[in-house]
Amino acid sequence: MQVIFKTLTLVYYKSHRDISVNFGEQTDITGDNAKGKTSITEAIPWLLYGTDGLGSKLDPTPITYEAEETRVSLLLEVDGKELMLGRSLKKNKTIYHVNDVPSKAGEFNEVVEKLFNKGLFLFLYIPIYFSSMHWEKQRSMLLQYVPSPVNKDVLKQMPDKQSKSLTALLKNID
Numbered sequence: 001m002q003v004i005f006k007t008l009t010l011v012y013y014k015s016h017r018d019i020s021v022n023f024g025e026q027t028d029i030t031g032d033n034a035k036g037k038t039s040i041t042e043a044i045p046w047l048l049y050g051t052d053g054l055g056s057k058l059d060p061t062p063i064t065y066e067a068e069e070t071r072v073s074l075l076l077e078v079d080g081k082e083l084m085l086g087r088s089l090k091k092n093k094t095i096y097h098v099n100d101v102p103s104k105a106g107e108f109n110e111v112v113e114k115l116f117n118k119g120l121f122l123f124l125y126i127p128i129y130f131s132s133m134h135w136e137k138q139r140s141m142l143l144q145y146v147p148s149p150v151n152k153d154v155l156k157q158m159p160d161k162q163s164k165s166l167t168a169l170l171k172n173i174d
Contacts, residue, residue: 003115005044006075006082012067013060014039045122047072047087048112050094053126055118060089073097078115085111120144 005023010016015036021027029037043060045053052058060070073086085108086097096108103111119141122129130138151170155163 001115002077002079004077006077008040008043008075009071009073010040010043011069011071012062013043013070013072014063016040017062017065017067041126043072044074045125047074047085048116048121049118050087053122054129054132055122076115083111 007023008021010019012018016039019036019040021029021040029040031037042052042058045051045055046058046060049055050058060072061067062070069088069090071086071088073084076083076085084097084099086100087108088095088097094105096103096105098108098111119129119133119137123141130141133141155167158166
């Protein structure tokens with residue numbers, strides 16, 4: 001499946017009153033400090049999962065002004081077809097949209113799950129997410145994409161003394 005980010009729109013999201021980002025082959029987001037560059041990147045995980053890039057809860061409401069509703073939408077192209085996803089927060093109630101049609105949380109989450117594996121998405125989108133995971137989850141994620149190493153290959157890379165000791169221990173396990 002090919003998923004292409006087309007346009008991200010933020011309305012009353014943190015410091016942004018109304019901004020659209022049109023994505024291309026490469027999209028550079030530049031600006032002075034404290035002008036909302038990070039908010040733009042945080043908006044996508046919030047839209048998809050209701051979290052920041054590390055998987056923690058995120059409050060997207062405006063920081064320096066009042067607003068009735070916070071809204072993020074993302075236009076995607078999925079295998080050549082456009083898909084619009086939206087999440088709003090109004091009076092502490094989350095509202096979901098799929099192709100501009102109000103949707104239940106379960107329906108919205110089902111669409112997102114078909115598009116992205118959450119752990120893999122956050123790892124690729126914000127690489128520091130991986131280092132924030134417990135080592136067992138890191139290992140499990142890696143083993144989904146690469147095979148577990150063969151003992152003899154691991155032992156070959158070790159100093160002789162350690163390799164012999166570990167070989168003896170491994171024989172005792174069998």
